[in-house]
Amino acid sequence: MRIGVLTGGGDCPGLNAVIRAVVRKGVQDHDHDFIGFKDGWRGPLQGAVTELGIPAVRGILPRGGTILGSSRTNPLKEPDGVRRIKESLAKHEVDALIAIGGEDTLGVARRLHDDHGIRCVGVPKTIDNDLSATDYTFGFDTAVNIATEAIDRLHTTAESHMRVLVVEVMGRHAGWIALHSGLAGGANVILVPEQRFDVDEVCGWVTSRFGASYAPIVVVAEGAMPQDGDLVLKNASHRDSFGHVRLSGVGEWLAEEIERRTGKEARTTVLGHVQRGGTPSAFDRWLATRFGLHALAAVDGGHFGTMVALRGTDIVRVPLAEATARLKTVPAALYEEAKVFFG
Amino acid sequence: MRIGVLTGGGDCPGLNAVIRAVVRKGVQDHDHDFIGFKDGWRGPLQGAVTELGIPAVRGILPRGGTILGSSRTNPLKEPDGVRRIKESLAKHEVDALIAIGGEDTLGVARRLHDDHGIRCVGVPKTIDNDLSATDYTFGFDTAVNIATEAIDRLHTTAESHMRVLVVEVMGRHAGWIALHSGLAGGANVILVPEQRFDVDEVCGWVTSRFGASYAPIVVVAEGAMPQDGDLVLKNASHRDSFGHVRLSGVGEWLAEEIERRTGKEARTTVLGHVQRGGTPSAFDRWLATRFGLHALAAVDGGHFGTMVALRGTDIVRVPLAEATARLKTVPAALYEEAKVFFG
Amino acid sequence: MRIGVLTGGGDCPGLNAVIRAVVRKGVQDHDHDFIGFKDGWRGPLQGAVTELGIPAVRGILPRGGTILGSSRTNPLKEPDGVRRIKESLAKHEVDALIAIGGEDTLGVARRLHDDHGIRCVGVPKTIDNDLSATDYTFGFDTAVNIATEAIDRLHTTAESHMRVLVVEVMGRHAGWIALHSGLAGGANVILVPEQRFDVDEVCGWVTSRFGASYAPIVVVAEGAMPQDGDLVLKNASHRDSFGHVRLSGVGEWLAEEIERRTGKEARTTVLGHVQRGGTPSAFDRWLATRFGLHALAAVDGGHFGTMVALRGTDIVRVPLAEATARLKTVPAALYEEAKVFFG
Amino acid sequence: MRIGVLTGGGDCPGLNAVIRAVVRKGVQDHDHDFIGFKDGWRGPLQGAVTELGIPAVRGILPRGGTILGSSRTNPLKEPDGVRRIKESLAKHEVDALIAIGGEDTLGVARRLHDDHGIRCVGVPKTIDNDLSATDYTFGFDTAVNIATEAIDRLHTTAESHMRVLVVEVMGRHAGWIALHSGLAGGANVILVPEQRFDVDEVCGWVTSRFGASYAPIVVVAEGAMPQDGDLVLKNASHRDSFGHVRLSGVGEWLAEEIERRTGKEARTTVLGHVQRGGTPSAFDRWLATRFGLHALAAVDGGHFGTMVALRGTDIVRVPLAEATARLKTVPAALYEEAKVFFG
16 A cells, blocks of 8 residues: 655644654555655645655654644645645555644545545644544643743742743643643643633732742743733734734733732743754653554554544544544633642 | 641652642642651551641642652551551541552552541552553653653664663563653663563564664563573572672663674663652643642542542542552553564 | 852852852851841842751752842942941851852952952852853853753754744853854854844855755844844834833844745744753752852952852852953854854 | 764764764865764774765764764774775875774874874763863763763652662763762762772761761762772672673662661662763763864864864864873862762
């Protein structure tokens, strides 16, 4: 069999581990051939390919990023996209496609399979851990470890100067990274997109922490919003050097508000891209490797239109349709559980 | 309510995170009092106690080890053990006990509860991850990360000298650390206690790796045994400086056998205690914290004789009896899955 | 003898290691007493003190920040500052003062000693490594390691998306952190405050890197400036939520310029406070410990008005006056040496 | 010009960084050609070569080990060794040789240059930091960081069980790694090869530490010896599985002695090969890179028979003869300085 592989969406530690596992198992156990499509769906769309055999996957297990490149190209929005993909697959004699990506990438895979009969198997990838069909996605544990280590570091600098440190972490729609790293890092306030926050309540937690002679750490997901948000945030907007209006990030905005309302010095750190780069944690390498092995098994067993997923300690298969149906957000009860550490 | 807390068995990153979560929640949400018993069951047995309030748990979240100390004391094997424990609890007006430990510690808790009516709640702890009632125990992820990082380092030194590196990791009865770190570290052979290994087969994998111009890493759990083991291992025994007969570890023994049979240079690294010390990974801090919160909730809800456990992403309660019934070992199918990377 | 200790200026990994070494040596070898002044010069100015003996310094070696707190208070600018400090020292029967800090803190120590006869010994501290009298200051190696690890991580995410990543590191007046972390991290462009940069030249290096099918990393010190800087930067200013005019950081500005001029996607990461927090590297712990031991020896030998310094592998003493005379910046020749890696 | 490069002796983090810097500067600034000799002096001896250009050195900066391989082959002890090397160099039209290695490798380079007119430049490499002509060698800082991190981890496990932990680190003839990591890790006893130790004195320090309710860490260099050493160590010898007599390591032996003499539980961790593998620290990457640049400059300037060296923050040139004349050991005064932390 000849199998195509592609990686789409934002990069994520563990992508290379998936690719390696797929190829190693396919070649050694089944004598399959592989072809890499470059930069996500741009690859089959434009016929951009690269060799993919045992030599290409050597040594890539511990490396972040993806040797196949990535993009956010959506072939369903391109003129004649589906036909061009079919031609690409035919030209390269590809029997099946393994698509590794998030909601968008897998949504395309689902449509290509369900509506157009292209034989696709999905591997879920989202650093934000917000896919509902799987307990965890790889990359998330790495991001949480990086954010936790940063919070560990910020504690000592906060204490030395008795100032508030606001740490902005990834998470546009789901607060998993903020929740996990905030709990693991001993944050004094954790703010997530799922729950609008009250700046005065945040200031209350911050102040009570100072009362105990400790300096507070506030972890805020980039997508978190204040209760009376839009209006206030608009005031924090500015024109950039091209004349475009930009919003300051919520972290910077919040530090300014805390400083203004409590009189305490506050600083912001925006962790940004370091959360998604570099070598994967052991857990992410293990999960990505197992995802790869089971994705190959799904192709081999003819289970197209499915995606691999983690349930407890097992890798299972779920329909692609189910996988992309609903965003997995932080439940209110779980967020409530964390509040015992606030203040 | 006045709640006693103790930690028993080998130390494990995350113990302090459990203690902190228990106390934070107990004091802030319920106004409970706490008392720490020192060194596992030795504490209530001998009346060795320490204060345990908010000040005592400050800053301990990221610290390895246990502020309460630990021991392997088994009060059921001590003369009058149960009576002395009851007196201790009475004297300190302890209403309930939270016991954090492995099979032995929890086994005592179960007996004290089931047979003697002492109100106990358990928190499972085993760095080897071999308790069957929970998906994971804290400490395991930290150990796997440390072992994986060591394997990463050993790859480059193996390649530079084209020699075999044997890495002996923890795991007397279960090979979880070997399996996970071996997969995550890209090992070329993984040996676990669950499957006796054939030295010649190991040598075959090692040789084939050299054939591909790469130097092999062999990860071996300390409890792994060769097929014709006992006889051979006896030859590797020696008298120590006190005249006692000692077995060389399996790692050292295996390196010697590989060297002898293949003619390739082989070296051993025994990771030892570094695997169980130091700051917990983010996952372990999160798991230990949630275990602590739910153990307190179990006490508060009167669910004595139970233990907290992880199932998927949920914390659940299981009877202590169930928790200690069966060792969780690496299933043959899972080990088989990993073999695609051997050689 | 009774010795006062204070830490001033920005916090820095290694401060606690200095304090510990001073106290351990003073108590064990000389039976001295110690008193901690809180928050830099604010301590003696306002009589804010804390106990400082063996128990206080236990376990602080690996901890970032400073147990004494810090501030930027300058007593020479306070009404009656010198007299109040003298009264504080007299009241607490302090025979000598060890001041740990940067240019400002040590400048005060020098004035207090030279002009007012207060017995001071200095320990140099600047995370930017810009004090001319010493080869290195502690904290710098830690910051460089953190920045390098971040750059390592950013490489993989840059490659996956073929985008430019601009990393803004600390260094307002001296580019040491940028130069060292840029060299160690394999950056493709390094920009320092000592040399105004030409944006078009930067874009040239960036473009040539893409030509070789690799994605570029640009490391820029926060104090680096473009050749035609002021004018352009003014356009990037914005009003914050309080109505104050603020400059965007040079990192963000540069990424926008690169994107505009080359058409390549560019992103910025501002490392910020994580560079100065958390556990010190082994080198910094070693250097800070030796600085502490030798500062105590200087007090003991009556070498007041001096500061400890590193020369090669030796700790020496230099006059405080010399120590604070001149900023140590990156020499042009050294910067030139690094350029072989640009592009 | 056509320049040969080889790496000899034990591997060491930073070797690849040297190779990369040499090639980058040689190709970009001078248009030189390069050829890699494989496995140290075995390469030119047996004519084992590999291509070495910009593509070969891409991405190797952060990787441990050496892409050229290494060995301990000494061509001066091989029949006709010098002639065969000369023929190899002639055959491959090599104008000059850059030899990266320790005492042995550089000693050969010196003889080849001084006695046989072969144009050699040396780059010093020893993870033990025991070359007298340079302040530091690359690899050392990485090893010290790894050992320090291990000691950090072992503290918490020692405290939890109130047991002694003996950590055996590298250093056969010089105690630099033990001294630096012991100081940085807050060890309670540090033992180096330069000073024979008195086991009873060690036991005294260990016991006094327990008196203060803390558990001690003993860092011992692999080459450290007790005062009455040989006799006692002989008793600890054993026959291995091939019938050869082997000495237990000093770490294991010392733990047994401490246990026997003090009655306290003691455990050993032998760090072994993890100290020399894996990614170099930022300092080592910086030092190795600068060594590489200056070695190329030495070749270019015709300064054969010299070696690059670090003096303070400068890279200088010293004659190869001087470089290999004398082992740099820990001075007695420096060891004495550390003793304030013992016990």
